[in-house]
Amino acid sequence: RTDDDDVLCRYKVSASPLSKQLPSLVLFQGGKEVMRRPQVDKKGRAVSWSFTEENIIREFNLNELYQKSKKLNKSKGDKLMQSKFPPVPEEDEPEQPGTPAEEGVVESKKDK
Template identity: 50%
Template structure:
């Protein structure tokens, strides 16, 4: 998304409340009057332990944002919210047990009432309801090449990837090159059948699998012989390069043209 679109996205309640929760301790701790009342101190300065926690938080956010492939302001915020809120939870408990309880309740309620907004822009994606639905479609016409993304709605990397996958589907989707998605959180049978771990600690979310003639031919991220997941950055350019998407598109377009020119050969 552009910077203007990012700013517009920030006005949504999910981002406003999470930014507030992420900055709540720093704001209260550094604001004269509020600081003196809540923390019963004369100087509104961080002590050594608070500084250590905040410094560690910055390092964790930088590392995790890089691993999740965050490339825009919204991506960075989405991938960092959980860490900033946990750090705030620790800081509030460190300062006062009651304030920690209040923050924890607010944290949980906001997570239940304000889930992260899902991508709602244009796409050319078919959503499958479990492994059977996908298998039936793969078997229906084996001339179709399928790009299928396995994801969950709660995973930040999957949320960040949604607009990228949507754009790829509108740019490259055609009659014999189709894009699909399966929510392995909602349909765990699909995750099990296609070897996609849907746990909260999974390094396989999202996963893209390419099917040709009804069979898997490639996927990202890859899994080595020892079962270790190979790191993959889900950016637009990386996906195009990893799957040679431009050549695949050209080949599918050529095949489609041949079929239309020689319909009796189908």
Template identity: 45%
Template sequence: MVLIEKRELRKVLHPHYLTNIILALSFILLKSISPICAVTFIPYLSSACMITKLGNVILFAASDPVYCVIYIALCVLQLLLLPEPTYSGPEAIAYYKGADLDEEIARDKRVTWLVELYTVWSPPCIDFSSVFAELSNKYSLPNLKFAKVDLARNTDTATKYKINTSTLSKQLPTLILFENGQESMRRPIVNHQGKLVKFTLSYDTVVSEFDLNNVYEECKKNPIKDKKEKKEKTT
């Protein structure tokens, strides 16, 4: 059986179908243009696959419910047997429950913390995990620490920091910088009108927006001194 006949191919070459194809592929085509490109490719690919699979479910259901059930079963098996790959390389990150992190931050306010609030099922969080690990390896100090909190397991933390953890949420992941025991900045943020200010999380944008190079230098110039060191100097 031929997938497309010559007669149908002539119809496909009609401007209507050609413009439809161009519009459908417009995002991928515009990815190569830096002023327009504002998201990384992997989260887009994951979202595109999810939307396409939902469309296939509707098409299979309209065609034959039996095929629809089989297709859904295959999608579930794919998620279980072939989950999205996660970063497993070196990192200098501490994983906390929400309450434990609050206690740790309050215990020594001389320590600066960069905290990622995430969920394990969010494609943007999965994509950003390697970037956050790379940042922790480069900038981690005894008084500049990196931490992560899983909001799916710590819903109280999500409520406390007013982060929407729904499937369509654009607040995942959220990065918060704590200085002197207090939140000093976060990205992305919600403005006074209650609208989320768009922010692309990447290595360069995080370093630039959180001024990590200067934060690192300041922490390096002012290391935390142990009580033993203080006693030795006084004697």
């Protein structure tokens, strides 16, 4: 058994030319299959479907998924930036309480 056979079996896709399941597009969200094209009937045959860019974008709702992904990544990125890089006070500004100072780095005006 080859790796290709394992993948075909795992995702329930037949490589037989009679099945017309190749190519197959499968959308996963949270590690679970949400939809696939072409759909497969009870006999294991693919339901006719036209693989055009427009159909793929519409059927898989890719524009909405893209917008949701951008928002999710932006909010994650904002949180990551806040936790990694706390605001640094300006030179003349007193340090805000609760702002962690850089450990081990002490710089005086003499060092400059």
